[in-house]
Amino acid sequence: MQRAQPAPVKSKSQKKEKAPPEVPDIIVDPERNIHYEKGKFLGKGGFAHCYEIRNQISGEVLAGKVVPKHLLVKQYQRDKMAQEVQIHRNLCHPNVVKLYHFFEDRMNVYITLELCPRRSLMELHKRRKSVTEPEARYFTHQVVEGVLYLHDLKIVHRDLKLGNLFLNDELQVKIGDFGLATTVENDERKRTLCGTPNYIAPEVLNKMGHSFEVDIWAIGCILFILLIGHPPFESKTLEETYSRIKHNNYTIPTETSSSASQLIRQLLDPVPGRRPTAKTVYRDKFFKAGFMPTRLPVSCLTMVPHFNDNALNEENVSPGGSESDSQQVGKPGQSNIPTHRISGNTERERAHRMAVEATIRIPSDCYLSQLLAQVNDLLVRVNADMDEAEAALETYQSPEALPVFWISKWVDYSDKYGIGYQLCDNSVGVLFNDNSRIMLDSAGNQLTYIEKNNREHYFNMQNQKPNLLKKKITLLQYFRSYMNDHLLKAGERVTQRAGDDLARLPTLRVWFRTKSAIVLHLSNGTVQINFFNDHIKMMMCPLMQAVTFIDQNKRMLTYKFSNLEANGCPEKFLHRIKYAKTMIERLMTDSKKEVPRADAGVMIDAVNPQRQTAVTVSHLPSTSSNVRLTAASEVPSIGLSSISSRR
Numbered sequence: 001m002q003r004a005q006p007a008p009v010k011s012k013s014q015k016k017e018k019a020p021p022e023v024p025d026i027i028v029d030p031e032r033n034i035h036y037e038k039g040k041f042l043g044k045g046g047f048a049h050c051y052e053i054r055n056q057i058s059g060e061v062l063a064g065k066v067v068p069k070h071l072l073v074k075q076y077q078r079d080k081m082a083q084e085v086q087i088h089r090n091l092c093h094p095n096v097v098k099l100y101h102f103f104e105d106r107m108n109v110y111i112t113l114e115l116c117p118r119r120s121l122m123e124l125h126k127r128r129k130s131v132t133e134p135e136a137r138y139f140t141h142q143v144v145e146g147v148l149y150l151h152d153l154k155i156v157h158r159d160l161k162l163g164n165l166f167l168n169d170e171l172q173v174k175i176g177d178f179g180l181a182t183t184v185e186n187d188e189r190k191r192t193l194c195g196t197p198n199y200i201a202p203e204v205l206n207k208m209g210h211s212f213e214v215d216i217w218a219i220g221c222i223l224f225i226l227l228i229g230h231p232p233f234e235s236k237t238l239e240e241t242y243s244r245i246k247h248n249n250y251t252i253p254t255e256t257s258s259s260a261s262q263l264i265r266q267l268l269d270p271v272p273g274r275r276p277t278a279k280t281v282y283r284d285k286f287f288k289a290g291f292m293p294t295r296l297p298v299s300c301l302t303m304v305p306h307f308n309d310n311a312l313n314e315e316n317v318s319p320g321g322s323e324s325d326s327q328q329v330g331k332p333g334q335s336n337i338p339t340h341r342i343s344g345n346t347e348r349e350r351a352h353r354m355a356v357e358a359t360i361r362i363p364s365d366c367y368l369s370q371l372l373a374q375v376n377d378l379l380v381r382v383n384a385d386m387d388e389a390e391a392a393l394e395t396y397q398s399p400e401a402l403p404v405f406w407i408s409k410w411v412d413y414s415d416k417y418g419i420g421y422q423l424c425d426n427s428v429g430v431l432f433n434d435n436s437r438i439m440l441d442s443a444g445n446q447l448t449y450i451e452k453n454n455r456e457h458y459f460n461m462q463n464q465k466p467n468l469l470k471k472k473i474t475l476l477q478y479f480r481s482y483m484n485d486h487l488l489k490a491g492e493r494v495t496q497r498a499g500d501d502l503a504r505l506p507t508l509r510v511w512f513r514t515k516s517a518i519v520l521h522l523s524n525g526t527v528q529i530n531f532f533n534d535h536i537k538m539m540m541c542p543l544m545q546a547v548t549f550i551d552q553n554k555r556m557l558t559y560k561f562s563n564l565e566a567n568g569c570p571e572k573f574l575h576r577i578k579y580a581k582t583m584i585e586r587l588m589t590d591s592k593k594e595v596p597r598a599d600a601g602v603m604i605d606a607v608n609p610q611r612q613t614a615v616t617v618s619h620l621p622s623t624s625s626n627v628r629l630t631a632a633s634e635v636p637s638i639g640l641s642s643i644s645s646r647r
């Protein structure tokens, strides 16, 4: 049965955003007789709204791009769309988004695409700014591979930019958005001015006619942004940016490696004819000059990876003994764990140094003061003039700014040991009362131990279980089995995949409880507040400058602060944002000192907040949502005498 979405509620704030297209819950491809269920909203561009869509028969989940016909009234708009589909539909390459079909109904044109659930390199850049050289190699090489394929087919993309480089669950790069793509014959030079300001090539600005070389220039901009953290010609005004492009005025920081700098200079050569072809770039020495991972973990979307010796194909030079097998990164400090000797190998030293530098670049308060400033600005500028139903409209949301990680379950056992938690990817961690942290990935293989002084140690649980951490690992495993509904049977293993050992998961840094909420701060900057009375969760990310609300029905609504300022905000949200401001201030104070934990007691399942179990109870606050259970007997005696108790 087809059911149209209810017509959007009109209000004055709606004028500020385009109304979303009317999309039926069941989308029908009449020619192939395929019925798709409309799923979650993925995002919007200049013309299109994009949704997850599920084939009712095969169960396959795709991305459905919906363009309302009323946006295609002019002939040139129709021609542009036809051109995009015409070029894109014939492409088949692992680094190009697959276009399956296109069709229309009375209201819209639909394009079904390969789903890229990990968003684009633009979100990666917003969360990380610059990435390490091995990651830049990994991403750029795949872009070049895709471009090489396109150029072989005489197609120029003409709009290569971070936002058009999508990522699937494996973090493989997929070139998308062929809206400006064109085919070129032999020596033909195109004349139309097109591209995105920061990536536009000088020959386009100078109207000299352009061809394949504009994509090579854009790859230069992409590699520069990935490595250095901002576009090469970025400035405050468009005029200045264009002037810098025309004068080839950019600076590569001295710490950039010589192979990367050389490649960037070749790619950003002002003379198009001197730029290398895609084929030459593909073979460039930059891609061979150092480690290029075959796969990257999802955590690198928000945290700098951890490069261990195995990843860098190096011999493990540490002396025998289980605890000394750890790989160590982090800020300098006194450590009880034996340290790992680093050999004189340049590439390994370099990767370690880059990882350490990237960690050090993270502000010591893990973005709390940035977030506070953003929330203060928002509170000054925002109006509570939007009703809740209207705020739920897709038009106002920015799902691409949803955090990569949040805490889905937690167990407060700070009475004795600390707080255990599960991240949304099923990895688990404990923040111990002595302020050390431990983290185990979802597969149960990669263990990270972070000392109080932030020194990080990495172990593989299959062969490197560190004796010194035996008690803490036992407690972690206890928390894990307590929280994990889908507990793996003893001895069962999830196969380790390439790249898993590069993961650096965000960890819980500071937390406290009030009468009405638990407040959690992750090491990647995310502040999460779970409200006890109505089970609403709120996550704020200073890097994406956005807030997400998870309501009782597990619906996720993500808003950029700038959109709330522009469009208004429901009173109910504003109230929580004001509360968050006070909580951030308290986190800032608490993170500067050792805080005695608030009352201990309940385990709350953030996905299913109704399901709560007490672990142990002492001074449990009498909020209605807390279940009192004197379950101390459920906790095995694990004799963690080395872990200091706060009480």
Ligand SMILES: Nc1ncnc2c1ncn2[C@@H]1O[C@H](COP(=O)(O)OP(=O)(O)OP(=O)(O)O)[C@@H](O)[C@H]1O
Residues within 6 Å of the ligand: 042, 043, 044, 045, 046, 047, 048, 049, 050, 063, 097, 113, 114, 115, 116, 117, 119, 166, 176, 177, 179, 400
């Ligand atoms: N294949 C995909 N998988 C997942 N999400 C996608 C996919 N394609 C697009 N999206 C999401 O949908 C949004 C809108 O798509 P897109 O940018 O292609 O629309 P558009 O109107 O053609 O854009 P533009 O204004 O850049 O031309 C994107 O920002 C992205 O968040």
